Amino acid sequence: MVSSSSSMLIKISDWASDLGFSEISVANIETSEKLNDPIKKYTKWIKSGFHGEMTYLKESIPIRRSPDRLLRGVKRAIMVSMNYLPQNSSIDWREKEINGLKQSKKATVSIFARGKDYHRIMRKRLSKLAKKISKEVGPYGFRACVDSAPILEVELAQESGLGWRGKNTLLLKKNQGSFFFLGTLLTDLPLKVSQGKEKNLCGTCNACLEKCPTKAFVGPYLLDARKCISYLTIENRGIIDLSMRHLIGNRIYGCDDCQLVCPWNKYAKLSPLSEFDVKNELDNRSLLDLFEWDENQFLSNHSGSAILRISYEMWLRNIAVALGNAGTALKKNKVQNDGSISKIKETLLTRINEDKPILKSHLVWALKQCQ
Ligand code: SF4
Numbered sequence: 493m494v495s496s497s498s499s500m501l502i503k504i505s506d507w508a509s510d511l512g513f514s515e516i517s518v519a520n521i522e523t524s525e526k527l528n529d530p531i532k533k534y535t536k537w538i539k540s541g542f543h544g545e546m547t548y549l550k551e552s553i554p555i556r557r558s559p560d561r562l563l564r565g566v567k568r569a570i571m572v573s574m575n576y577l578p579q580n581s582s583i584d585w586r587e588k589e590i591n592g593l594k595q596s597k598k599a600t601v602s603i604f605a606r607g608k609d610y611h612r613i614m615r616k617r618l619s620k621l622a623k624k625i626s627k628e629v630g631p632y633g634f635r636a637c638v639d640s641a642p643i644l645e646v647e648l649a650q651e652s653g654l655g656w657r658g659k660n661t662l663l664l665k666k667n668q669g670s671f672f673f674l675g676t677l678l679t680d681l682p683l684k685v686s687q688g689k690e691k692n693l694c695g696t697c698n699a700c701l702e703k704c705p706t707k708a709f710v711g712p713y714l715l716d717a718r719k720c721i722s723y724l725t726i727e728n729r730g731i732i733d734l735s736m737r738h739l740i741g742n743r744i745y746g747c748d749d750c751q752l753v754c755p756w757n758k759y760a761k762l763s764p765l766s767e768f769d770v771k772n773e774l775d776n777r778s779l780l781d782l783f784e785w786d787e788n789q790f791l792s793n794h795s796g797s798a799i800l801r802i803s804y805e806m807w808l809r810n811i812a813v814a815l816g817n818a819g820t821a822l823k824k825n826k827v828q829n830d831g832s833i834s835k836i837k838e839t840l841l842t843r844i845n846e847d848k849p850i851l852k853s854h855l856v857w858a859l860k861q862c863q
């Protein structure tokens with residue numbers, strides 16, 4: 493059968509590369525037995541409550557167990573990766589990122605969110621890949637998924653040799669690190685399955701576990717999402733726990749620390765796509781500057797960005813926490829007299845009477861940090 497031949501896989505791989513994907517692999521999901529162990533681990537993780545308020549993760553267990561529910565007669569998952577480091581990143585980009593975290597008045601936005609929303613970009617390109625395959629083999633069943641359907645994507649990617657799951661729970665590749673997105677093209681084609689798992693090369697390294705600012709890892713390969721800054725600043729729609737606020741530093745949307753310290757990320761590759769270029773200078777903005785955006789600016793400046801997954805009030809909430817932390821850091825460095833702390837207080841006070849109850853409680857906290 494044409495679709496199960498090696499030459500077909502080579503063609504798919506070439507088309508994927510033309511579309512900006514860095515690598516592909518094919519996982520067999522015709523029989524769900526292989527998913528038994530990962531599902532057990534996943535269910536245990538949910539039962540421990542580590543998923544926090546992401547209830548959809550719990551509700552989706554039956555679908556994760558039976559991918560057939562996502563696409564009738566599904567046989568394979570074509571796993572794709574796409575590098576997202578902005579094209580113009582300098583050679584010392586990691587040092588710059590780490591230094592940026594120490595500049596308390598500057599905002600840090602996770603690298604994945606500085607350009608256009610990867611969900612749309614990847615889904616569009618996966619659909620194009622699906623059409624190319626269909627021109628070759630005729631009509632067939634497929635479904636393109638980029639975080640849009642409950643799939644154990646890291647497990648499938650690992651199983652099919654795309655990389656290994658690192659102790660920081662992310663997929664890692666020896667020659668590319670972890671600054672890439674994963675996508676899945678489910679198909680009912682009996683494609684040749686990729687062979688050979690990539691060896692886990694974490695070894696004795698524990699850098700990610702040790703450097704996580706909130707100690708969100710319960711142990712290697714086990715994350716308590718409730719403590720993760722990505723969860724706190726993006727998924728959590730309400731109040732940020734008091735015990736976590738001072739650990740967030742100047743991170744206002746997501747966190748990259750457990751990737752930045754990973755030695756394999758010295759091999760991270762730049763994206764071939766300009767869509768991931770930094771917009772609105774989000775790699776070099778002051779907290780005060782971003783806090784002053786009104787809602788229209790927030791919506792128009794972030795148009796097409798993943799940042800619009802959070803509301804304007806959450807955006808301000810996150811910046812307010814970072815401004816409170818800036819106040820604390822400035823006091824520690826004894827720079828009260830250069831006017832920075834007064835300016836922060838003044839700016840926080842401009843929003844204290846706005847009808848935003850969640851923001852208000854964070855403003856009050858941030859003002860206290862500046863006393
Ligand atoms: S993203 Fe940040 S907070 Fe979350 S686990 Fe990694 S280092 Fe910790």
Ligand code: SF4
Nearest residue numbers: 658659694697700754
């Ligand atoms: S920092 Fe070390 S332990 Fe963590 S994922 Fe990277 S190699 Fe593995």
